[in-house]
Amino acid sequence: MxxxxxxxxxxxxxxxxxxxxxxxxxxxxxxxxxxxxxxxxxxxxxxxxxxxxxxxxxxxxxxxxxxxxxxxxxxxxxxxxxxxxxxxxxxxxxxxxxxxxxxxxxxxxxxxxxxxxxxxxxxxxxxxxxxxxxxxxxxxxxxxxxxxxxxxxxxxxxxxxxxxxxxVPNRPTVRDIIHDNLGDLIASGVEPSDLAIFHSDFERVPATAQQNTMGGANFALGHSATWADLQSDCDVPRGPEANRLSSLVKKARALDTRLLLGEPGAGKSTILKRIALEKTRDGFICFWRRSPGRIQLPSTINVLRTINKPSLIFVDNFADHTTEILELRRLIAGTNVVFVGAERTYRFEHVRRVLGAETIETCVIGSVGLEVAKRLITSYIDLGLSETKKGEEQALARKIVDEQIAVACCRIINKFAPIEAVIDRSITDATEKSRRCYLIVSLASHCLRDGIQYDVLSRLLKGYDVERQMDDNSPLPVTFGDVGDFEMVVPLNETISSVVLKRFAAGNRDDVPKAFVEIATAIRPYVNLSSIRAGHPSSRLASRLFDYDEIVKPILGPDEAAKFYSATQKDWAWNSRYWHQIALMKLDAASVAKSLVDKEVLCRAAAQHARHAKTIEARHQFTLTTIGKVLFGTMEILSRVPPADLEEAVNALALAADIERQKGRTSVHPYLILFEGILTASAIGAVYSHSQRQKINSLSLDAVSSFPKREDIRNKAERVRKFL
Incomplete structure (x- = not known):
């Protein structure tokens, strides 16, 4: 012992x-x-x-x-x-x-x-x-x-x-490992426990050269760029986009946010890492967010407050961390920290709603263009990974000029075949078990870009050697994500996986619903209120996997969505957010129902599911905002405003905003739902009591005061006050 x-x-x-x-x-x-x-x-x-x-x-x-x-x-x-x-x-x-x-x-x-x-x-x-x-x-x-x-x-x-x-007599201690990452910050006077947690969350971008043993070949085959890859200039320069983002970062004020947006496979992560490396060389202290869990705010705050130099926090998959960044931004006021992130274009609206547009500037990256396409082909020829002959670059580059960079690279390796043909061949050549593995990993990665835990995937695929599918020559290859302490599995090519997932969803209606249920069942043991608060990867995956509006409905459609929620009810009925999503599903069904009777039945069901969530977590802001959203939604669908529902909706959203304040933070969601709901209800004849007018007016003033730079909040609050 x-x-x-x-x-x-x-x-x-x-x-x-x-x-x-x-x-x-x-x-x-x-x-x-x-x-x-x-x-x-x-x-x-x-x-x-x-x-x-x-x-x-x-x-x-x-x-x-x-x-x-x-x-x-x-x-x-x-x-x-x-x-x-x-x-x-x-x-x-x-x-x-x-x-x-x-x-x-x-x-x-x-x-x-x-x-x-x-x-x-x-x-x-x-x-x-x-x-x-x-x-x-x-x-x-x-x-x-x-x-x-x-x-x-x-x-x-x-x-x-x-x-x-x-x-091994001289084994590295925890302090040694932390020092290797954080360097001189370890002597900053911060508590060792805070440094250990910050170390798990963030990697300090290296200023010294890292050893590159692969010569860029792994990166060229689709793996994430390492610091050594970038220091060895294995990436192809993306001049205009990278220069614009670098310029935006240079001009940023303290606590501003700079975002690189693009489609899956556009090369966002590589450009973001390239900028992080360049800014480190310029003398900034740069940290790269590497854990898929929630940012541990107390430790992060204690470390950042000790840094006297300008610092940059780089966050890939930015939308997954907007709530923590909003809170962090408030709690480190006075520090010279700028947030730089990358995200898929369709998720920017979520980021904007949470953080506000006033402190965010964006740069959008698109297709490769002719010059980048030619340099890409040349680099693959130099690495011996293309059958293209020198002198053919110009003509062949025109075939991939409009592609995202991940697709362009895939086509170069596959003799410039159309990407649909490459995918067809990959699916045909894959075994049934490897297709199932790829589908599960693709779905998980679509929900949470960090993917699925290796141990969870291994249990789902008993008897299957997942490691064999990590061979770059596998028809549908997967790989380990670059996420710190957790072993997370992701598709090797994000763009290919997005297309394959859509193809499976459209062509094989049994496999995809089954994958939804299998993932939900496999991650259930890891999800509880404590792990949700801590932001464990399985908890974050569950949150997205059950999201009706963004994930379930677009992939499964309304009918299969209902079957999915029914199949997982036994394992997930304890979770209030499970009932939030069922409420939103019923509300959506009511909005397209043909008869008034069906609309009324579905609206009542939606409201009751939202209220049932309140019996599980009575004072949770998400529960209360869902009640407000559903009740205002039923008013719009049925074109009537029951006084009791109006009272309940206003009170729920007021309480949600109050709970956020009591927790020492502010969220834009209760205010936006309230303002949009009031504008809708007013348009169909809502009548407000004196106390309701007072409460709504008070909330509109609170919103403008809490978000002084949010023009959308100010405009909506002004319109609401005019209605009242």
Missing amino acids: RAIPNFRWKRIFTLNVDDALERAYQTASAPMQEAISVNFRDVFFDNHNKQSVQIVHLHGYAQKPEDGYVFDIKEYMQTISDNSVWAHVLGNIIRSEPFFVMGTSLEEPDITYFLADRDAASDRSDRPPSVLVEPNPDPGTDKDCGDYSLNLHKGTALEFLNHANAK
Whole structure:
């Protein structure tokens, strides 16, 4: 026990119910990490701080006797059948990550249960082996190790740890790793725990040269550009767009936002990284957002406040973090920080609604154009990745001049065949299992650009070797995303995946709905109120996966959408946002219903679903804004304004705005929904009481005061006051 704290662990699972391991950490003179005790009945939460390690007690914990204990196989199997989240997490880890088994044998029912789910497909070539430490192995042990792809170490746990210590005596500490990333900031006086969390969230853009072992070939085949790729100039310069964004950043004032917009595959991430590298060379302190989870505001604020030089925060997939950035911008007022991001064009409206247009300037990137197309072809010839001959660049460049850069690169590699033909061939050449894998990954990435956790995907595709599909020569290749601590899987080519997803949705109506349900079921154990607040990737994926207006309806259509929500109700009915989306689905159905009777029935159902969400989270701003949106929507559809509904809608939105203020932040959503609703209701004859007029007027003044630079808010508030 005393040797374990001398090593750094990602997570520890124990079958012991005592606190001996915790005491070993407490009494160690210089433990690598601090212990966090977790019992098998605790809700899932991820550890964002590398300075600490979770010790998960699978059979119960003596310090939590009220949770009970697991003493025999019958009780353990009951725990499994009750969907114990930590048992689920362990099962996923055993399938997808390297691990050590120490101090127990393979005859333990817990161990054999999880190892039975492990197969040859679980053994990855890019990861170290998993190890069984056994002092008294027999021939059966050797066979089991072969069956479960385990390496056998003959000896006790202490002997094994001493052996590891002798092999690697000078192991890097958490502080060493943080220093490698953040450099001199580690001496800034910030608490070590804040630095550790900030380190998990952000990568400091390197000012020194990074080693490039691949010579740009990986990048040319579709992988994300590394800092070394860009320092070696493996990218093709995108002159006008990159120069405009760089100029916008240079002219930005403190707390402004600069955004690069474009379609999937336009090259946004590469240009954003290129600008980050250039600004670092210019003397700015630049940070690259690398975690798919929510930005941890307290730690980020404490670090940024200590920096006296101009700083740039680069955020790819910007729309996923607008709420945190709005809050961060307010809390670091007075600092010289500018936010620079990239996002798909269709999501800019969401960014604008949250942050306001006044502090945002944008740059749009489009097709490659002739000069970039010629340079692209030349670079592929130089890398030996194209069959094009020197001198043919000009003629062939005209074939790809109007393409996004990801499509242009794909066509160069495929002898300039039309992209539809490339996709047809890829789908035809892929196996059924690889098509299913690609569909799941594409759908997840469409919802959350960071993709899906590898361990979740591995569990969904039992017996399938996902690693084989990470070969660049795979017909439908996937790869690991560049997202820090999490292993997230994404399509290798974002543009191809978007087209494939649309093709599957239009042509095979069974596969896509099934993928929706499978993902929802697989990520359920990771999603709870705590992980939602922390912004765990599976929680963020769930939020988008269930989004009726932006995801479910456009891909599945209204009929399949209803089936999806019905199929997932058992697992997700606890979640208020699940009912928000059903309410919006019913409202949408009411808007296109033919008869007045159907409209009325659907409107009543929409309102009741929105109210049901309130029974789950009565004082949540999203619940209250949904009630307001649905009630004003029913008024518009039915062309009447019931006084009780008007009162409920106004009160709900007023309370939503008040809750936001109590939490120390402001959100534009309650005000916009209120103003648009009032304008609609007034147009169809709404009559307001004196108290309602006072409340609405007060809210309009609050909105203008809270968002002084928002011209759209000011205009709507003025129109509302005129109506009143």
